[in-house]
Amino acid sequence: MLSLLEVKNLTKTFGTFTAVDNISFSLSEGEILGFIGPNGAGKTTTIQMLLGLIKPTSGSVFIFGKDMAKYRNEVLSEVNFSSAYVSLPGNLKVWENLYTFARLYGVKKYKERVSELVEFFEIGSLFNKMYGSLSSGQATRVNLAKALLNKPKLLFLDEPTASLDPDIADRTRKFLKQIQIEQGIAILYTTHNMMEVEELCNRAIFINEGKIITQGTPNKLIKKYGLQDLNEVFIKIARDI
Amino acid sequence: MKLHRIQALLFRYLYIYPRSIPRILDIFIWPLVDVLIWGLITVFLQQSRPDFPLSLLLGAVIFWDFILRAQQAVTISFMEEIWERNLFNIFVTPIRLYEFLFATFLVGIVRITLIGISLGVSSFILFNFNLFSFGFYLVPFVINFFIFGWILGLLATAILLRFGQSAQVIAFAFTTFLQPLIAVFYPVSALPKFIQPIALAIPATQVFEGMRMVILQNKFPMHNFIMAGILNIIWFIIAINILYKMFNYVIENGKLLKLVD
Ligand SMILES: Nc1ncnc2c1ncn2[C@@H]1O[C@H](COP(=O)(O)OP(=O)(O)OP(=O)(O)O)[C@@H](O)[C@H]1O
Ligand SMILES: [Mg+2]
Numbered sequence: 001m002l003s004l005l006e007v008k009n010l011t012k013t014f015g016t017f018t019a020v021d022n023i024s025f026s027l028s029e030g031e032i033l034g035f036i037g038p039n040g041a042g043k044t045t046t047i048q049m050l051l052g053l054i055k056p057t058s059g060s061v062f063i064f065g066k067d068m069a070k071y072r073n074e075v076l077s078e079v080n081f082s083s084a085y086v087s088l089p090g091n092l093k094v095w096e097n098l099y100t101f102a103r104l105y106g107v108k109k110y111k112e113r114v115s116e117l118v119e120f121f122e123i124g125s126l127f128n129k130m131y132g133s134l135s136s137g138q139a140t141r142v143n144l145a146k147a148l149l150n151k152p153k154l155l156f157l158d159e160p161t162a163s164l165d166p167d168i169a170d171r172t173r174k175f176l177k178q179i180q181i182e183q184g185i186a187i188l189y190t191t192h193n194m195m196e197v198e199e200l201c202n203r204a205i206f207i208n209e210g211k212i213i214t215q216g217t218p219n220k221l222i223k224k225y226g227l228q229d230l231n232e233v234f235i236k237i238a239r240d241i
Numbered sequence: 242m243k244l245h246r247i248q249a250l251l252f253r254y255l256y257i258y259p260r261s262i263p264r265i266l267d268i269f270i271w272p273l274v275d276v277l278i279w280g281l282i283t284v285f286l287q288q289s290r291p292d293f294p295l296s297l298l299l300g301a302v303i304f305w306d307f308i309l310r311a312q313q314a315v316t317i318s319f320m321e322e323i324w325e326r327n328l329f330n331i332f333v334t335p336i337r338l339y340e341f342l343f344a345t346f347l348v349g350i351v352r353i354t355l356i357g358i359s360l361g362v363s364s365f366i367l368f369n370f371n372l373f374s375f376g377f378y379l380v381p382f383v384i385n386f387f388i389f390g391w392i393l394g395l396l397a398t399a400i401l402l403r404f405g406q407s408a409q410v411i412a413f414a415f416t417t418f419l420q421p422l423i424a425v426f427y428p429v430s431a432l433p434k435f436i437q438p439i440a441l442a443i444p445a446t447q448v449f450e451g452m453r454m455v456i457l458q459n460k461f462p463m464h465n466f467i468m469a470g471i472l473n474i475i476w477f478i479i480a481i482n483i484l485y486k487m488f489n490y491v492i493e494n495g496k497l498l499k500l501v502d
Contacts, residue, residue: 014495045495051333054495073335081333085498089253089325096256103249104334146330 002029004154004186010059012045019045021210030184034201038238042210043190047156051081063154077105082147083158090132094142097131105150117145121175137168144175155187161196173200194230206237213237246336250344254318272360275302280368296456298426299370303360304386305425308445310356311390312416314349316397323406323500338488346391353387378455382448385469389445395480402487405500424449444472
């Protein structure tokens with residue numbers, strides 16, 4: 001299978017502190033990869049490096065076979081990102097936000113594209129509302145619509161379901177599963193909810209203190225450690241180091 | 242430079258204007274307050290010196306507003322993205338930093354045009370002062386002031402990038418700090434001798450000196466405008482370099498998500 005993302009020996013030090021320590025992995029077409037680990041493990045730092053918004057201390061990132069250090073802007077037009085810790089401007093209406101980002105990505109016939117996504121995420125009733133007035137569940141759906149505007153081949157989602165209630169989180173996962181199946185988008189996904197990883201991810205990478213500890217399909221990881229579920233695996237890994 | 246990205250940002254900033262009271266105040270009320278204060282001071286001065294030119298202080302405060310608002314257009318656009326936690330979203334699109342800056346430059350032009358009309362109309366109605374009495378000279382004045390304001394905006398943005406939101410007070414007060422040196426309301430000769438060369442190294446100071454020549458001696462001081470043009474180019478090159486350095490500092494140190502705190 002074609003590898004969309006190739007990470008080699010990626011390292012980031014802030015002063016004397018090593019946040020990401022020589023990690024290598026790849027992500028194939030249509031795969032959802034869970035990128036998990038305790039608070040401060042280095043997940044967000046890694047994602048920012050992959051997007052070229054933190055400069056790696058060493059190592060390389062290739063997306064669609066192109067070196068991010070050289071072809072960043074070209075690559076970014078086919079990539080997107082969403083997270084609970086960034087938000088869209090609260091003083092713009094939902095449609096203004098979506099149109100703005102569609103234009104930024106240079107989406108052709110962007111009004112049609114926005115309509116498609118509005119229908120898919122069932123956010124028609126929010127279209128004219130100020131983004132700042134939305135509940136976190138509503139905002140998450142708008143964020144995801146924004147993240148799909150440019151029909152990305154690769155999507156980075158950093159804790160997209162943080163702060164969602166179990167029902168909305170479940171619906172969000174269904175949306176993501178459907179996107180993966182219908183459009184073959186590859187997703188790098190971070191979360192602290194291990195049930196989510198079991199349900200959604202084809203493969204998971206555990207990192208701690210900037211290093212990759214183990215990786216594999218959720219089932220393999222559970223078997224490998226002889227435990228009941230991924231939650232127990234997480235706790236074991238987090239405490240054993 | 243891609244037009245659709247610049248257009249996207251221009252729309253993004255203009256969407257908020259019609260429904261934002263602080264922004265409407267910014268365009269219509271504050272300029273009016275400035276015109277009132279300096280217009281009344283002029284009226285007062287004219288009681289003892291009837292020949293005191295109306296344009297000397299009123300013209301100065303109007304042009305000063307041009308600088309200040311052009312600077313704010315850049316800084317507020319940037320600050321806006323920090324406040325809204327949207328900076329990361331913007332920079333994961335294919336946008337380039339210079340496209341972002343160019344968009345803020347255009348926002349500045351829109352703002353200046355509106356504020357210029359507001360200032361021009363209010364000073365005409367209240368004090369019968371016609372901004373167009375500067376005639377053709379208005380063009381080099383406005384262009385130089387606007388570019389200088391934009392340069393100050395770039396420098397203020399660089400401060401925000403380096404020190405984050407906590408430095409916003411400095412970033413916004415920055416232009417006002419410079420005001421005494423820019424010699425807006427008095428000639429450079431009123432400044433202490435040793436400060437004068439520093440003052441004259443600021444592009445806007447040259448233009449204000451030139452403005453006073455036009456008003457008081459009805460002469461167009463070409464050398465002031467050539468100096469202003471050269472200084473603006475030098476300042477621009479320096480400012481843009483500092484800004485890029487600070488942006489690289491942010492990328493190097495992983496600060497993009499941390500500018501808020
Ligand atoms: N700009 C920075 N300067 C210095 N240290 C940083 C910076 N950014 C992150 N760190 C440190 O790097 C480590 C990894 O942080 P990171 O945000 O990547 O963790 P994470 O895995 O995303 O955690 P969480 O699950 O809490 O989101 C942390 O110890 C953090 O304090
Ligand atoms: Mg994180």
